[in-house]
Amino acid sequence: MTQRTNGRFTIEDVAALAKVSTATVSRVLNKKGQVADKTMARVQTAIVELDYIPHSGARQMAGGRQNLVGLIFPGIGDPFLAELLLGIEQSLVAEGYELLLYCTQGHSSKDRRAFLPLNENNTDGLIVFAHSLSESELQRFDRRDFPVVLLHQTPPAGLNIPCVTVENKKGAAKAVAHLIGCGRRRIAFLSGPEGNEDSYWRELGYRETLAAHGIPFRSALVKDGSFSAAVSETAVTQWMQDGIEIDAIFAADDNSAQGAIFALQQAGKKIPQDVAVIGFDDVSFARYTMPPLTTVRAPIMEAGSKAAEQLIKLMRGETAVSLTLLPTELVIRRSCQE
Amino acid sequence: MTQRTNGRFTIEDVAALAKVSTATVSRVLNKKGQVADKTMARVQTAIVELDYIPHSGARQMAGGRQNLVGLIFPGIGDPFLAELLLGIEQSLVAEGYELLLYCTQGHSSKDRRAFLPLNENNTDGLIVFAHSLSESELQRFDRRDFPVVLLHQTPPAGLNIPCVTVENKKGAAKAVAHLIGCGRRRIAFLSGPEGNEDSYWRELGYRETLAAHGIPFRSALVKDGSFSAAVSETAVTQWMQDGIEIDAIFAADDNSAQGAIFALQQAGKKIPQDVAVIGFDDVSFARYTMPPLTTVRAPIMEAGSKAAEQLIKLMRGETAVSLTLLPTELVIRRSCQE
DNA sequence: ACGCTTGCTGTAAGCGTTTACATTTTATCA
DNA sequence: TGATAAAATGTAAACGCTTACAGCAAGCGT
Missing domain, CATH: 1.10.260.40 (lambda repressor-like DNA-binding domains)
Known part of the structure; x- marks a missing residue:
């Protein structure tokens, strides 16, 4: 007892x-x-x-609907998330669902094995952002027909999990083409973390656009910025110290762009005269950098709300669209051209 | 069945x-x-x-420990949160707890009445940040002796809930005294949202320090910045348009400071020559503003970890320290003096 | 050989809901 | 009015765990 x-x-x-x-x-x-x-x-x-x-536990046991969905994501504090959440909640609240968040930062996936605290028996469905879950965890959900939607990540081979993401490659292409149109030729790329899918496509867009304009790809002009201002600052500083000539930087996200701008200014470079900078996402602070950041606007909020919509379909037993690709758009501010 | x-x-x-x-x-x-x-x-x-x-539900019913604590907070995306979370998880993970987050943004407290999705029957304890819960909800937890720790909020009268926060008033005093020491006299204040406790103490520190130096308080020099860059930008722009003379701005947080810097630069003011700016918190982007932001460093991570420690005591049935006040420190960068 | 203790394992009650099904009440219609 | 359908309510089983308690085997001292 x-x-x-x-x-x-x-x-x-x-x-x-x-x-x-x-x-x-x-x-x-x-x-x-x-x-x-x-x-x-x-x-x-x-x-x-x-x-x-x-008592929520008793409810779960009795098999009733929980009115709860979970969002699993890698790290908090990114302004990106604020918008994403807004979009997700918008769709969810309308249907009477609540949202609980779990942040995997600092948990090895091994720790989590037995204890992912948001799962098939305490939520009605899950939205998984980027690579915050291991493939085996996704497989488990798939095997059990548990509603899951992937955000900014395509499903592992063989799994039929709906996915919502943005036109990364096209967006990157627009950015790089614009840079080239401004007369830039020595365009560097600050990538995202190893294995990140957004970054992969953005880099591909960068490479293809260079090629399309007959500009040779140079691996010395690509460094890891890890979607982080601090890492990017170091990377750019290194370029400066190595005397690598650069007349533009395409950063895989706005955080990296911010770090790049800082490092360039520390090195005495004028933006955009000496070096142009373009970011990706158009998060809230993008207009507050100095100069304000030209960037590829990703419809983050819309992505969140679409993901929630697909999840709702799944939870109702309907079938969802397996791939939703949202368009991106170049937002021109002063970091690129006076 | x-x-x-x-x-x-x-x-x-x-x-x-x-x-x-x-x-x-x-x-x-x-x-x-x-x-x-x-x-x-x-x-x-x-x-x-x-x-x-x-099955987590079955576990809850059977009365076992959940190994789960919840964090309830008002809005996501603030870099502030990232650090806070780091601190909280640090203490929690060591004790085998997982952390689930619930964000109250966009939920009226009425909606939540019956359904706060993190509560006394699915977690072992709760950390509540700022005013994200209504007084009656806190009372309920108190009546049931459910472990709760307040972060950056003192408990409502009569409730004995441990609280962890920072020395807001002292920190503000240091900032304002520094400004005065730099020869500034027309010091404006950008407050946080109405009713926010941090902002209340920071404003008090501002007023008392002015008074201590014989500078009269002028209500025209106080505007709401809502801890938001956008709101602050508008507020500062308004000051400029109204021709109010200002030689320094003390912003209640770093976001407001960022908006202020932008608005000032738009208006053609040089920082710090024409107007000095000081923020509060020292979040990660503070060193990336241009000029880098002088700010009052709040030990955010430490606050998170202390809060988690107190909660752990409570969950063990031990008694916790009812008020933990963490010291703040002025971090001088270039937004204040060349 | 006996009773004790100690270590390990099993039995079954109880946790607080939901819901299929049974039952009772009320409304409808000829 | 009585028969019948529809609406409202009640009964009780099932959900998957934890844990008090009981049972059993092995080791020990006498």
């Missing part, structure tokens, strides 16, 4: 107070089935009276 | 495969009680074999 005599009230207490059965209380709680208006009022009064809160 | 015949395995399946009872499986799962080495090995093999995952 367990010791659970904390002043918590249960559905039975509510039922007793309202002089109905627990089934009826459950019906009003879930707005399911028929309940007479008078009875419903009585039950609701009792609920308020006792400050009753349904 | 419910239809839960999704390929999910239960503890019984594991027990059957390992030829033991469910009690034994439970014991190895929770590392509780005695189990012979050979048996344990057999059970673990079975767990891996079936890719078994304990």
